[in-house]
Amino acid sequence: MRTTLSFYVYILSVLVIAGCASSNKSMKQLPEAQVRPSEQQSAPINEELSLIAIQSKYLLKDTTQTKVYLYVDAFKGKNPISVAEFTKIYNLNYVIYSDYGTRDRLGYGNVKLDSSNVSRVGDKIVIAYDIKSPNKDYGVLLSEISQTGTLKKVLNDLTIKFKKLSVSQTYGLYTATSAQPLQRHYVNANEAFTLRKVGEGSDQLHVFYYNHDFEAAGSPMNVAPKTISKSLEVDSSFTINTNEPLHFDKEGLYNVFADTTQSEGLGILVVNERFPKVTRPQLLLGPLLYMSTNNEINEIKKAEDYKKALDKYWLTLMNGNAPLAQQSIRSFYSRVEEANQLFTTYKEGWKTDKGMIYIVLGPPDKVQRSKDREVWTYDQRGNAQNVNFTFNRRNNQFVDDHYELVRYAEYQPIWYPVVEAWRNGSIR
Template sequence: MRKILLYALILGLTGCATNKKTNKNNNNAPREARTVANYPEVVAKPMVVAIKSRYIVKDSSSAKVFMELDVENLSKDKALQQMKETFRLSFLLQSDYGVRDRLAYNKVDFTEQNFILRDGKVEVVFDIPRPKNISRALLLTEIFELATSKKSNNDLVIDFSATRLGDRYGLYVSDMSRPLFRNYINKKDTFQIRSIDNHVRDLYLIRYANDFDPAQSPMATTLKPAIKSLRIEEIQKIQTGTPLQLQTEGVYFAVEDTMNTRNGLGFMIVDNRFPKFTLPEKLVKPLIYMSTSQETRTVAENPDAKQALDRYFLSITGGNQTLSKKIIKTYYRRIEEANRLFTSFKEGWKTDKGMVYIILGPPNKVQRSRDREVWMYAQSQNFSEIIFTFNKRPNQLADNYYELVRYPEYQAYWYPFVEAWRTGNVME
C-alpha cells in the first residue's frame, strides 16, 4: 500500500546493494550451499516514509514540538541506535513560506530523553525558542539519511501567541506521555486534555450533532451546499488533566468560556472500530463517490443495509463475486486511510481531501503554502498531469479545514477513475 501523510514529503525507495563477489573455491560445494554463498542475505535499511508533527506552546518563550515518524525496517530492540546511525534531524525556523530568512536553526539529537517507539511509530520531541518580536513562524524540519543523502521534510506553522486553546493544550491517551497526532478518540479510550506543565483549569466541553454531508464532486461548481448551523446537544464542565471517557459519539469542542467559542480545541468521539468501517449501515454511505444518483437512492431506500451492499456490488460487476470482493476490499481500505489522515470535525472520508484521496489515491507530489495545498498526480498513459487545489478555510472546529477549488473540466479525469473502481481496475 502506498503511504502518504500530507504533512510530509515522501521519500523514494532506498536501493540495497548486494555483494556480487563469488567464492571460486566453493564450486564443488552442494548446489544449495553455493546459492547461499553467492547471494548473501540483504538487510533492509531503515527508511522514513512519512512524518506528522504538532506543537504545544509551553510559555511565552518557547513551544514544544512533537514529531511522529513512520520508519520502515526498524528493529524494535535497536530502534534508537539505528536512528542515530542512519539519520540526522535538524530544523530551520523561518518567518513564512517563501521567505528565506533564518530565525533559528539547530540539530536535534536522538536521545533516550526525547525518543520513544510507540505503536510502531518513532516519536521525537524537542523545544523551539520563540524569536524576538515574532508571534507566528514556519518550522521546517529535515531528516537526512546519512548513507544516501536523501532528505525527508516537514513543515509546521507555529503560533507562539497561542490564541487557540489547541495551541496550549493537547489530547492525551494511553501513557499520557505524548499528545495525539489525530483529531478523533475512540469511545473505549480514556483521555485527558493537558498542557505541557499539566496546569489544572476549568473548561467547558460542548457537544454538537455530527450530521455533516459528504463532499460534493470536483465538478460541482454551481450547486454550493448550504452550510449547516451547529446544533448544541450538550455542555458539560470538565477539568484539564482529569481522565475522561465519553460514550456519546459526536463533535466536541473544548472552550474556556461558553460566551467565546471561537478559539477552542475540537475533536471527535467515534466508535471503537474507527477509522475502519465494518457495520453495513456505515459501509453504505461512502458508496456515493462511485455511484450514480439512481444507485445512491436505491441503496439508501433499502432498509436492509447488508442486502443493499450485496445487491449494489453484484450489480456493478455483473454478478461476479470474486471481483466484487476485490473492489470491496480495496475501496474500504482507501476509506480507512482517508479517515485516518483527514478526520477533523467530520470523518475523513467526507472531506474534500478524503474524496480525492479515495478515488485517485495518494498524490505524487504536494505543494503547500500558508493558505493553500496543491496535489499533483503525475502524467500517465491516458492523462496529462492532474492538479487539485485546496484552499484553507477559517473554521471554528478545526484548524486544518480545506476546500477543493472545483472545475467542470475535472469531468474528463474523474469519471474514468470512477469507472476503474466499478470494473476493479484500480491499482493499489
C-alpha cells in the same frame, strides 16, 4: 497499507523552501524511504533502514517557547526500529523560516537524540523537542532527520502560529498509554484520554457537544454557489478538568474551550470502536456516494437488509464476478480507511474534500504547499495529464487544518473515467 498511508504525511514534508533540498517524486515510489542506486547500501533488503513518513504537531508553552512533536514511521526491513537503534543512527536538525519560499531564517539548531526526547508510541517513533519561539506571529519549521554516514534524509514542514495561545495550540490530547499527545483529531468511544498543557497547572475547560452527522464532500464539478450554512445547535454542554482521566461514550463532535468567549476550540470527534475502519453495513454505504448514482444509493437505503443490498450492488457492477467484487471492495474500503486516518478533522476523513479526491484518484504524484493552500498534482488520470486540485485553508471553529477544494466543471472528463474504472473493477 504502510506504503499508501505514508503518502500524505510524507508529501507534505517535501516542499520547496528556498535553500532546502526537496523532491516531487511519485509517492508510489516512496521517495522518502528510497535512495538513488548510487546511494544504496549493501545491507540485505530485509535489513534496509527506512523512514517512511513523518507527521508533526506543536504545542505552545507560552509565546516564547514551543514544544514540537515528530511522529516517525521508522523501519528496519519490515520491523519497526527500536528507540535505542534510532538514536544511534539518526540526527535531527531544524530551521525556522518566516514563510514558505523565503531564505529569511528566524532560528535554527540541532537536537541531540536520546532516550530523554525519543520514545515509542505504538509502531511510531516520537521525537519531542523544544524551540525558542521567534518574536513573530507566524513561521515555518523545517525539521530534517538524516541517517549518519549517508545522504539519506527526510524533511517535514510545520506551520506554527507563535502568538496564538488558543486551546488547540496549548492543550494536547493524550491516551492512557502514551506520554505524548495524539496527532489525530479523533478518539474512539469510551477510549480513555486526558487533556493537558505542556507546562504545569490544571484548568477547567468548557465542552460543547454536537450530535450532528456532517455531510460528505460534494462533487468536484459542482460549481454552484454554496448555500449559507445553518448554525449548529449545541446538544449539551459541560465542564471538564485537565490532567484528569476522561472518556466520551457518545459518538459525535465535542468542541473544547478554555474561555467561552473564544470563537475557535479544540474539536474532538468521537467515533465508533472500529474507526478508522468502516465495517458496519450502514456506514459502508456513505462512501459509495462518490462512485454511484442517486438511484443506486436510494435502492440500498430502502433495503431491509443493508448487507445483502451492498453485496448485490457490487456483484451487479462486476457482472456477477464474485472474486473481482471482493477485490474491488477491499481496494475501495482500504482507501476509505486511509482517508479516515489521514484527513479526519471535525468530520470523518472520507467526508472531507481531500478524502473524496484521495478515495477516487488515489495519492497525488506531487503536492505543493504554501501558508494557506495545497495543490495536488496527478501526472495521469482519466483522459488528462498534469491534473491539479487546489485546496484552500478555511477558518473553522473546530479545527485549524480545514481545507476546501476549488471546484471546476472541467474536471468532468477526468473524474468520470476513473469512477467508471472503479465500477468495472479496473482499479485494484
